[in-house]
Amino acid sequence: MxxxxxxxxxxxxxxxxxxxxxxxxxxxxxxxxxxxxxxxxxxxxxxxxxxxxxxxxxxxxxxxxxxxxxxxxxxxxxxxxxxxxxxxxxxxxxxxxxxxxxxxxxxxxxxxxxxxxxxxxxxxxxxxxxxxxxxxxxxxxxxxxxxxxxxxxxxxxxxxxxxxxxxxxxxxxxxxxxxxxxxxxxxxxxxxxxxxxxxxxxxxxxxxxxxxxxxxxxxxFVAGFLGVSNLIDADVAGRDERFATLRLDGGTLLRAPAAYVNGAPRVRLGVRPEKLRVIALNDDTGDSVDADTNALDGTVLDASYIGVSTQYLVETPDGHKLTVYAQNLETSGAGEVLADGQRVRLTWKPQHTFVIGPAIGPMPAGDAELEEEPQVHA
Amino acid sequence: MPRHWRWLVPYLFLIPGGLWLLAFFVVPMLVMASVSLQTGSLGTGYALTWNFGVYPEMIGAWAPQFERSLWYSIVVTALTLAVGYPMAYTIAFRGGRYKSILLLLVILPFFTAYIIRTLSWKLILADNGFVLGNLKDIGFLDDGFRIIATPIAVISGLTYNFLPFMVLPLYVALEKIDPKLVEAATDLYASRLQAFLRVTLPLSMPGVFAGSLLTFIPAVGDFINSEILGSRDTTMIGQIIQRLFLNNNAYPEAAALGFMLMAAVLALVFIYARFVGADELTR
Structure with missing residues (x-):
């Protein structure tokens, strides 16, 4: 109507x-x-x-x-x-x-x-x-x-x-x-x-x-209106059964569920702040990343301790700013918050990556089916 | 001012108005009450003789005019309400951005003097004026037909003159009503008419009451409309009081009539308040 x-x-x-x-x-x-x-x-x-x-x-x-x-x-x-x-x-x-x-x-x-x-x-x-x-x-x-x-x-x-x-x-x-x-x-x-x-x-x-x-x-719009989203544009570099590989402009490769990506060469990927895990990068941290994990390196721009969680703003070398909500599971005070300027690695599970933009695949399984007659229909 | 005198401040603000009312309302009222009970004449002077007899005497002498004034005013109030309510309703709910212009039009007649407005009605209603004269020329009306000098002329004049006093309080009351309430009523199975009768009308009663008082009270005491538009058969009590005071120098009689008029108005307003529901006033 x-x-x-x-x-x-x-x-x-x-x-x-x-x-x-x-x-x-x-x-x-x-x-x-x-x-x-x-x-x-x-x-x-x-x-x-x-x-x-x-x-x-x-x-x-x-x-x-x-x-x-x-x-x-x-x-x-x-x-x-x-x-x-x-x-x-x-x-x-x-x-x-x-x-x-x-x-x-x-x-x-x-x-x-x-x-x-x-x-x-x-x-x-x-x-x-x-x-x-x-x-x-x-x-x-x-x-x-x-x-x-x-x-x-x-x-x-x-x-x-x-x-x-x-x-x-x-x-x-x-x-x-x-x-x-x-x-x-x-x-x-x-x-x-x-x-x-x-x-x-x-x-x-x-x-x-x-x-x-x-x-x-x-x-x-939905990504921004419901909660907070980190959005980054990327090129589709390849795909297998489960995951598509996406290449950021800085060259980093990330993975997202293959079903979300369909045809379009360039897409926008997103990840929710609470899905990200922050690891401080030291000289002895290896470069090896678990094969089942998305990883993105950056620097802490800002950290704020808000009790239940600590919010970080992390900037990647190619200029993307990501918000991270780190649960204060292990930490017990503001003293353990990572300092501004600290180099960090953000990791998250590929299935937590969502894709919006030009290419949208079919909805994943579990989509609501209309089994009953609709009651209001406009 | 020391802190413990602070409570006085609001009362201080009441002093100028209070003094004003004391000087120009309370004192004259007492003077008039005293005058009504005096006897004497302009030549010999007046003395307070507690002559309560003047009250029944005046009622006896002027009962028809008294009664007529009350009836005219009741009819005038009913007419202004009947004409003014739809007007105020339309301005309040359908006025949109023209609301203020429409309200201005309602009070525009106040920019001319009361007497001038009433005199112009005399021209409009004149036996051979441009309305009746033309209607008679085309044979629509009988040559003997007249409006001027009839109760219709007086009541029309009063209705016209007091219409804004009815429309403005009605408008204020209706304007305050949230249109959502009418929507809610129709959502709850009320037709448009039922929604009006059950929601809009009861909520506008304070305006109906205020408008009625503002119309009825001055209309009862009016001495202009009947003087200009009426005849000897339409004489109202206001005219009598005015004549007794200014032409006959019958001060005690005039004062007594004035007090009785006030008592009658108070009694009627009280009955009306009970009828309409006085709690509507204070809500």
Whole structure:
């Protein structure tokens, strides 16, 4: 589907399938079209072209109140003039649910979000986290087929956010409703989601499970948006069954899974900072490198001890700067951090090398197969 | 100032306004209360005789005008609300970048004097003015048809003059409402109409209340519109008070009427507040 605001294309020919019961995240920087996408699914934004299906039903032209979706809005949009009870009962009342039934269901929801006894409070008497729970209950009580969440945790402080991430996940698995949520926080998306669509400029940059996006980003953008990546351009020098050999401009040979490299003579390889191991190079260190290991020599430019790990910035002779997160497994203090100017060797396993750029091979085994009918399909 | 006097500072800020109100509101009120209970004449002078009898006497004498003023003002308030609400709603939710221009247009009439504006209505509504005159020329209206000097003219004039007092507080109340709340209502199975009735309208009640007071209170005491646009059959209590004061020099009678008007307005506002829900005001 596509959404245009005047000349601006907010969502550009985006296609997406979400499975029943899935916790699905739309992740991207602000202005990438993720919220617009969510609003089109919810019916708040007209679709310029394309269609939205809920199961087998085409809901493209239905207003929000005729769709089996409910939304948890950014900043919650609780009705300030109604009590918690009436807020949660709002949807049930509109659908003429009997009073007894309403009382029953609201009580059940308040228990689910762990706010029993708050029926008569007004929203402005609640903390941010409590308002968040009421917003969730108000949407869930209607038993939607899909729950849409627009930056649901954005207004909470860090500690509460972590807590609510766990809560949301628990509630979702308890009731089994499909959740589609929008966030710009990659960690939040990684913690909660079954699958993530990374969006940029109105398009899906890459879609997959969190591990897959992290371990094998397929574009520069995904490599940089989810965590930190070290990226280096290289020529493809050869390949065997398992690995392709890549030659850096300085002549160093590195290896990457052969499946990632396909045809193109020049590619961009990447490796995550925590996959790198740093070894101090002394005069008596041999040149021999284990055949199963990628190695790259350089000099420490900067070191910062941050408790759980030490971060190094290492510069290779041909000018690439690599970030390294060294776990402080053996070290016990800042005194054991390698000094600036120290010559070091970075080593990592070839299978931890990912390749992006012009040549992209087929996805490695274990790719998510759609076994069920998609629930939301846009 | 020593530290332990700091708590005084906010109260110091209240002093200029407080003195102003004391001098120009509280003192005149007390003077008027005293005047209403005095007897005498301009020639012989007045003395405070605690003549409470003037109150029932005045009510007896001017009950029709009194009642008429209250009714006119209730109708005027209802009309300004009916005309002003859609206006304020449109500016607040659909105004977009023209919001401030539209608001300026609402208050633009204030740039002309109240009397001038009302006088121009006299021209517009005149029996052979360019509206009615032309309609009569083409035979659309009977030659005897008139608007001027009827209650319709007075009520229209008042409605026009007080419309901005209704629109501005309504606008402020509606502007504050997060459009997301309406979206949330429609997400929760409310139709557009239900969303308005259940969410927008209740949340705009403070504006409805404020606008009603700002329209009703000055309209009850108005002595211009009926004077210019009305007739003897539309005389309002404000005109009576004004005449008693300035033409007849009947100061105690005028003061007594003024106090009774105030009491009636306070009573009606109180009832209205109970009806609308006074807690809406303070939220």
């Amino acid at each position: 596509t959404k245009r605001f005047g000349d601006v294309v907010a969502v550009d020919d985006l296609s997406l399938e979400v499975k029943p019961g899935e916790f699905f995240a739309l992740l991207g920087p602000s202005g990438c079209g993720k919220t617009t996408t969510l609003r089109m699914i919810g019916g708040f934004e007209e679709v310029t072209s394309g269609s939205v299906y809920l199961g087998d039903t085409d809901v493209t032209d239905l207003p929000p109140f005729k769709r089996a979706t409910n939304t948890v809005f950014q900043n919650y949009a609780l009705f300030p003039h109604l009590t918690v009870f009436e807020n949660i009962a709002f949807g049930l009342r509109r659908r003429k649910t009997p009073t007894n039934e309403i009382r029953h269901q609201v009580a059940f929801m308040l228990k689910l979000v762990e706010l029993p006894g708050y029926e008569d409070r007004k929203p402005n008497q609640l903390s941010g986290g409590q308002q968040q729970r009421v917003a969730l209950a108000r949407a869930l009580v209607n038993n939607p087929r899909v729950l849409l969440l627009d930056e649901p945790l954005g207004a909470l402080d860090l500690k509460l956010r972590k807590q609510m991430q766990v809560e949301l996940k628990r509630i979702q698995s308890e009731i089994g409703i499909t959740f589609i949520f929008v966030t710009h926080d990659q960690e939040e998306a990684m913690t909660m989601s079954d699958r993530i669509a990374v969006m940029r400029a109105g398009r899906i940059e890459q879609l997959g499970q969190p591990e897959e996006l992290y371990e094998r980003p397929r574009t520069d």
